[in-house]
Amino acid sequence: MTPKDPGPAYCLNPDCGQPIGRSAGCGRPRRYCNDACGRIYRRAREKSPTPDTLAHNAFARQVADDLTRLVARMLELTRAQQPLAALTLIRTVESDLEDLQAALVQQARDQRQRNADIAQCLGLPPEQLTRKLSADAVRRRMDSRPLRTRSRVSLPRQAAQPAAPAPAPQSVSAARIPGQRRSPAEGEETAPSRARDPDQHPTAPPAVLTRALSHLQRSSSKTLRELADDTEVSASYVSRILSGERHPSWKIARLLTLACGGDPAEVQPLWAAARSQAPTQRQSLPAALRGLHLAAARPHTDQLGENTSLTAHAITGMLHGTALPAWEDVEELAHALNAEAQPLRPLWNAACAALAGPHSVTGPVTEVTT
Template identity: 75%
Template sequence: MTPKDFGPAYCLNPHCGKPIGRNAGSGRPRTYCSDACGRAYRRAREKSPTPDTVAHNDFTDQVAADLGRVVNHLLYRALAQQPLAALSLIRTVEGDLEDLKAALVQQARDQRQKNPDIAECLGLPPEQLTRKLSADAVRRRMESRPLRTRTRVRLPRQAALPTAPSPRTALPPRTAPAPRIPGQRGPAAGGGEMTPSRARDPDRNPAGPAAVLTRALSHLQRLSGRSLRELADDTDVSASYVSRVLSGERCPSWKVTRLFTLACGGDPAEVQPLWVAARGQAPSQRQSLPAALRGLHLAAARPHTEQIGAHTRLTAHTITGMLNGTALPSWEDVEELAHALNAEAQPLRPLWNAACAALAAPLPPAAGPVAKVIG
């Protein structure tokens, strides 16, 4: 039998490329010119970052940048004697710190740091670190983080960070008004009387948060055309459980709700405020008012703006701006839109208050001047 002609072969190490002499005998053909060259290439390949490592590094950079901006903003509010606005930002800082801690822990793991050494830096037992900051916990934080940054309002940099007060000088007066608490109403333009609510049908009894979530999920299921069995497979639950969720008998966990929304082609950012309200929880700073309004719009089967305007005093342009987040509406407009979509407006109050606080003062400069203030 004529031996096979294997043709020319070259070393798989891209930095080498030398020809390899192959024999026609039995055994696995050589892929590297030498064992030393193969070991060097495998070591270099192990050191190259994996896609997960790149994602973890990007997540760490994103959280660190967001945290720096929020801390700068918080210091500005505190030095400008705006306690309510500063307190509203503390929750954001606390959430960012937790995200950053999880990101740094995972980054240390990617760098092959030992778990006891990581736990020692945090002052935690190694088993508690593994339980509270597992790889799955970091992944969940990475998945939920874009819900905030995607809708964040970017403000122009108009004013410098005020310096710390000295015994001889005082802070300048505030140029921006303090954020108005949603439960309060300002005076009317023509006098001192309070402006009444413009919401239609005050005795209508709009649907509660649980019913709104059920309507939103049901509408997503109808739009997708997917069967209960298909959705059950995508959400890792039974078809009967999906049926009870769509009928309002069960309020699913956020994991199931998120998987359900993605399986139906929806946006979890629009559904999460509805789920938080249905669970009776306080909204987090990662949620935004436009996303919550789009969730109510989804639960109402997404009626046209003209149809909404026919039952309210809102124009189509105003409604579109409220849903897209291009302008901050008044509380009366938010209340009227929520009632027009047959939903309670009360769960939207904290989100509207946070949006007002974000616009109460100009954004401070980057992190450079802050170090001088602290020092």
């Protein structure tokens, strides 16, 4: 049997593009003209910001902005000779400084700075930095910040006033970050929530996965043949996956995602929902929401804000995990992205339980039923 002609091929490095001599024999086909060109291309891809990197940068900016406002308020109280009110803010400033320190350490790691250099800036031994500010520790601080800040949103303006009676404990299941929803302008009718609109028919999970993989393929500009080489399956099978005729295994879905420059953490919740599988503990609500955002071709948050009652800032916080949304907000965002919200329910329950913990300031978590 005569082997098929593999056809012309070119180096995947866009700055090179030189033709590659491919043989029709066995073995994986070459992707780069030489090893050095491949290393240069892979390093360039590693420098592009990942969703986690963008979330870390947004977290650092948010904490720095909060600190700026707190310090300005402390300056006002100091000039007004209100030492007790200013002292009340000291603990808040210290907590925000710890958050900012964690955010900056993670930023340095995202930039591939050496752990020893980061520790030297803080005056800590490298092993102590690893224990105190591991990647998991930074992620926990990011996840817990919404609950810690919600109870003091109005603190800078109320510090000089007598303390008000403590409100009754509130259930995490009903929690809402202030400013999450848009206030209708004067004369504007409030749009009905898409989360409860009976006329809306969200796309089923298998179709959402297909949309996400198709958008990744279009964004990457890779051909079916190139994706077939990356995933070691036939180009016709890749075509059937992208058209929704076939549902791939997670191995193939992951390889397709990586080949297109996507984040497997965003696609895995979509794949699990398409297979009617319960989400794993490794999956998170923000990653699943980013997956739905990907499947909808990543519309701008301002556009989503116009189509929902949520603010663009709240939507950004939900996508990057900097805010714990109420379930109705998760529903509304999912439906605005033309997807079912129910597969997200276990992830939302897990987020509530993780943020509440044994020392939650908002009271015990109530049981959430479907």
